[in-house]
Amino acid sequence: MLRYVILRCLASIPTMFLVAVTVFVLMRLVPGDPATLMVGDVTQVERIERLREEMGLNDPLLVQFIAWMGALLQGDFGTSFINGAPVLPTLLDRFAVTAQVVAISVLLAAVIAVPLGMIAAWRQNRSVDNVIVTTSIAAMSVPSFWIGLMLILVFGIELGWLPSVGYVSLTDDLTRGIMYLIMPVAALVMAELGTILRMSRAATIEVMRLDYITHARAKGLSEADVLRRHAFPNAFAPTLTIIGLTLGALLGGAAVIETVFTLPGLGRHLIDAISSRDYPVVQGVMLLVALSYILVNLITDLLYPLFDPRVRL
Amino acid sequence: MKTAILQMRDVTIAFGGREWPTDVVTSASLSVGAGEFHAIVGESGSGKTMLARAALGLLPPGGRVRAGSITFDGTELVGLGSRSIRALRGKKMGMVFQDPLTSLNPSMRIGAQMCEATMLHEKLSVKDAQDRAIDMLARVGIPHGARALGCYPHEFSGGMRQRIMIASTLLLKPQLLIADEPTTALDAIVQADIMDLIRDVTRDLGTAVLMISHDLGLVADRADRVSVMDAGVIVEAGPVDDILIEPRHAKTKALLAALPQGEVKPPQSAQVAPLLHVTGAHVSFAGRKPWPWAKAPHTHALRDVDITLCPGETLAIVGASGSGKTTLGRAIAGLQDLTSGRIQFGDADITHPLASRRRELAREIQIVFQDPMGSLDPRVRVGDSVAEGLRHTKTLSRADRRKKALTTLTACGLDEDFAARFPHQLSGGQRQRVGIARALIMQPKIIVLDEPVSALDVTVQAQVLDLLERLQRDHDLSYIFISHDLGVVESIANRVMVMEDGIVVEEGHAAEVFRAPQHPFTCRLLSILPELKPQGRGYRLVRRQTHLDPATRREESPCPQPTTA
Numbered sequence: 036m037l038r039y040v041i042l043r044c045l046a047s048i049p050t051m052f053l054v055a056v057t058v059f060v061l062m063r064l065v066p067g068d069p070a071t072l073m074v075g076d077v078t079q080v081e082r083i084e085r086l087r088e089e090m091g092l093n094d095p096l097l098v099q100f101i102a103w104m105g106a107l108l109q110g111d112f113g114t115s116f117i118n119g120a121p122v123l124p125t126l127l128d129r130f131a132v133t134a135q136v137v138a139i140s141v142l143l144a145a146v147i148a149v150p151l152g153m154i155a156a157w158r159q160n161r162s163v164d165n166v167i168v169t170t171s172i173a174a175m176s177v178p179s180f181w182i183g184l185m186l187i188l189v190f191g192i193e194l195g196w197l198p199s200v201g202y203v204s205l206t207d208d209l210t211r212g213i214m215y216l217i218m219p220v221a222a223l224v225m226a227e228l229g230t231i232l233r234m235s236r237a238a239t240i241e242v243m244r245l246d247y248i249t250h251a252r253a254k255g256l257s258e259a260d261v262l263r264r265h266a267f268p269n270a271f272a273p274t275l276t277i278i279g280l281t282l283g284a285l286l287g288g289a290a291v292i293e294t295v296f297t298l299p300g301l302g303r304h305l306i307d308a309i310s311s312r313d314y315p316v317v318q319g320v321m322l323l324v325a326l327s328y329i330l331v332n333l334i335t336d337l338l339y340p341l342f343d344p345r346v347r348l
Numbered sequence: 349m350k351t352a353i354l355q356m357r358d359v360t361i362a363f364g365g366r367e368w369p370t371d372v373v374t375s376a377s378l379s380v381g382a383g384e385f386h387a388i389v390g391e392s393g394s395g396k397t398m399l400a401r402a403a404l405g406l407l408p409p410g411g412r413v414r415a416g417s418i419t420f421d422g423t424e425l426v427g428l429g430s431r432s433i434r435a436l437r438g439k440k441m442g443m444v445f446q447d448p449l450t451s452l453n454p455s456m457r458i459g460a461q462m463c464e465a466t467m468l469h470e471k472l473s474v475k476d477a478q479d480r481a482i483d484m485l486a487r488v489g490i491p492h493g494a495r496a497l498g499c500y501p502h503e504f505s506g507g508m509r510q511r512i513m514i515a516s517t518l519l520l521k522p523q524l525l526i527a528d529e530p531t532t533a534l535d536a537i538v539q540a541d542i543m544d545l546i547r548d549v550t551r552d553l554g555t556a557v558l559m560i561s562h563d564l565g566l567v568a569d570r571a572d573r574v575s576v577m578d579a580g581v582i583v584e585a586g587p588v589d590d591i592l593i594e595p596r597h598a599k600t601k602a603l604l605a606a607l608p609q610g611e612v613k614p615p616q617s618a619q620v621a622p623l624l625h626v627t628g629a630h631v632s633f634a635g636r637k638p639w640p641w642a643k644a645p646h647t648h649a650l651r652d653v654d655i656t657l658c659p660g661e662t663l664a665i666v667g668a669s670g671s672g673k674t675t676l677g678r679a680i681a682g683l684q685d686l687t688s689g690r691i692q693f694g695d696a697d698i699t700h701p702l703a704s705r706r707r708e709l710a711r712e713i714q715i716v717f718q719d720p721m722g723s724l725d726p727r728v729r730v731g732d733s734v735a736e737g738l739r740h741t742k743t744l745s746r747a748d749r750r751k752k753a754l755t756t757l758t759a760c761g762l763d764e765d766f767a768a769r770f771p772h773q774l775s776g777g778q779r780q781r782v783g784i785a786r787a788l789i790m791q792p793k794i795i796v797l798d799e800p801v802s803a804l805d806v807t808v809q810a811q812v813l814d815l816l817e818r819l820q821r822d823h824d825l826s827y828i829f830i831s832h833d834l835g836v837v838e839s840i841a842n843r844v845m846v847m848e849d850g851i852v853v854e855e856g857h858a859a860e861v862f863r864a865p866q867h868p869f870t871c872r873l874l875s876i877l878p879e880l881k882p883q884g885r886g887y888r889l890v891r892r893q894t895h896l897d898p899a900t901r902r903e904e905s906p907c908p909q910p911t912t913a
Contacts, residue, residue, distance in 0.1 A: 038638065038639070042640070245450045245451075246445040246446075246447060246450045246451035247450060247451050247452055247453040247454075249406055249443075249445070249451075250443070250445060250451050250452075250513075251453070252406060252437065253404055253406060253437050253438060253441075253442065253443040253517075254437065254438035254442075254464065254465040254468070255434045255435065255436070255437035255438035255439060255465065255468060255469060256434075256438075256464065256465075256468065257434065260464075260468075264456070264464070265453050265456070268453075268455040268456070269453065269454065269455050272455075342455060343454065343455055344454070344455060344500045344502070345454055345500070345502045
């Protein structure tokens with residue numbers, strides 16, 4: 036187990052390096068120059084040139100890359116081109132917002148979708164199954180921003196029950212924080228529910244066919260016990276992978292939802308940074324996203340043996 | 349007869365809708381007395397499993413008892429509510445399934461699985477339930493019960509898992525144990541052990557057994573009564589001895605005819621140059637490295653095995669699972685690299701599978717696999733599967749290849765219209781014929797048959813073995829026949845090689861190995877073989893001589909040593 040964790044951490048080093056190189060090169064391939072954007076006037080060539088020199092943009096790419104990597108290895112993510120603020124603290128603030136929304140949403144989606152999927156599988160091809168599957172496909176097919184807009188329209192504007200714009204941290208004020216989170220979380224849950232549900236259903240159908248389920252019934256267990264004790268642990272293992280992947284993907288920024296609900300999250304931060312060609316911020320965000328993705332997947336893999344003891348790490 | 353514990357009267361089981369039901373069992377009646385060992389014997393698809401499952405109310409979705417009555421200990425089960433039938437399940441009636449690999453929950457510890465039924469039905473405390481489980485494990489031959497309770501199913505072999513299943517089912521001392529082909533997925537020796545175990549433990553507990561099997565020989569000397577099923581109908585029933593001595597129905601006779609008859613083939617005439625010569629074959633597999641820089645642990649599947657195979661000969665390689673027999677077969681067929689050793693085909697060295705010379709000779713050695721389902725591509729039509737091996741033969745046009753595939757299929761006993769079918773539209777025996785046709789179309793000199801009949805019913809086994817013998821005569825083939833069961837090999841082998849842990853422990857002419865085994869393991873394999881001796885119009889079941897006779901020493905193998913070319 037410990038050996039496995041160490042090996043996986045070592046294996047993530049080249050991955051992170053590749054991400055760093057790719058992001059660095061791609062950003063510089065994108066047309067547009069941060070200095071020009073900052074000056075805002077293409078005719079002031081001299082000012083632009085001076086700014087480029089100050090920001091180190093005139094150095095050869097390799098020199099720029101080495102300077103950035105050198106600073107990174109000392110824990111220095113650099114400073115933003117736009118406002119001169121250090122990249123890392125802002126990044127972590129923004130990440131905390133996204134992480135809150137995303138973690139709650141995925142957890143909630145899993146708690147709802149896994150049992151529903153199992154019930155659908157248990158009643159495969161009967162009316163309960165049809166209702167669950169149809170609803171989940173419908174929820175999957177609707178874009179999350181539309182759900183978000185409708186929620187705002189109904190609960191924010193028409194009924195006025197919930198605040199529709201802005202964000203209050205849960206740690207600052209719990210009740211107000213929850214009020215602000217309800218709608219973005221609901222929109223994300225709706226969007227992610229279907230995938231998890233369908234995985235849970237498919238895995239359960241697979242398991243319900245096996246002899247040990249019939250054996251459990253032959254022992255005289257009730258259907259609820261058969262599902263809970265025998266079907267769930269075996270059907271949950273593959274679903275766990277999907278949950279992990281969803282979590283990892285969303286942590287990289289649920290940009291659409293953040294934009295709709297004007298949450299100060301990582302996704303919006305990244306989009307702003309890209310449009311202003313704020314190289315250090317973009318690079319920092321991408322590294323953080325890659326790291327969180329790797330971590331979430333590592334944790335998923337570490338949880339796997341809990342549900343399937345045949346997996347040895 | 350003792351009082352009946354399970355009574356089925358005119359039971360008809362149907363699948364499909366109310367309007368268009370398809371009956372899989374028609375008007376079946378049988379009764380199992382208290383403490384009786386009752387066997388239902390029939391081929392797959394005869395409805396025997398459905399009949400047994402109906403007793404527990406565990407028919408697969410879509411199935412139902414359409415007519416008739418099933419009473420258990422005086423209670424009518426047809427139409428009984430699910431709560432009442434659950435109270436009977438496990439407590440009064442237990443069931444053991446065919447495949448021990450899927451009938452235990454892989455994610456639960458043995459202890460939790462064994463104890464849940466006793467805790468449910470008898471409200472035992474965890475401690476008491478565990479003590480009971482440990483006692484029962486000891487009775488089924490698992491000594492360190494306390495430790496076993498903490499293990500997961502995958503830590504046990506198939507035979508051990510089946511013992512655990514039996515222990516877990518018998519924990520509640522049910523009045524009836526339903527066993528659905530409980531040993532079909534196991535090696536021959538383990539098979540006999542488990543069968544004896546079921547008979548002995550249930551006899552001690554006074555539990556009646558309803559045993560479902562396709563193998564009359566396996567149940568014949570353990571059961572009290574037998575019901576023979578064919579196409580959903582019980583065609584013959586009665587005490588075992590009566591059925592053996594005076595079989596009335598054609599299906600019963602067919603089931604009996606499929607059993608080993610104790611006839612051994614004569615050895616191949618000597619003084620022919622061997623076709624295949626394997627010397628010092630050694631195969632080891634590298635395990636998982638603990639660290640990237642560490643040395644991988646090795647397991648040895650084959651240790652210094654020598655083989656010679658003469659033209660037209662059948663060499664049987666017999667051993668338990670894990671003995672290395674399959675690895676040897678794969679190595680000969682060029683599917684497995686040797687770690688060291690040499691394989692010669694005639695004069696040519698074919699040790700290295702990818703060497704160009706080896707490739708030319710690839711068509712000379714073909715292989716037929718054990719699992720007729722998994723060895724055919726489900727999306728490819730049978731005819732195309734058979735013709736595929738010819739795709740590199742440039743001299744043949746598409747039409748020629750097709751024609752050849754059709755004639756080969758016909759030679760293997762399949763009509764030409766089978767060519768257009770997909771594998772799932774075929775029965776197990778038919779699929780295995782396709783597998784044989786696929787090998788035969790290359791006009792090989794040698795076919796490696798890796799357990800070609802062990803996934804089939806005994807009656808189908810006999811048909812496929814007949815086919816193999818006919819093809820051998822017609823096409824001048826040499827066989828390497830791999831099996832875990834000496835009984836299967838008896839009628840077809842000229843020579844027998846017995847393997848254990850990657851080593852050849854015994855080798856000789858079939859007649860000698862069967863008459864005077866030289867190794868304890870061979871004796872064990874022989875001792876479990878029932879043999880039918882004709883008596884009157886029927887048969888008598890006899891057990892083989894099993895003791896070692898050191899006085900009978902053997903001559904050398906019939907093949908001359910090859911002159912090194």
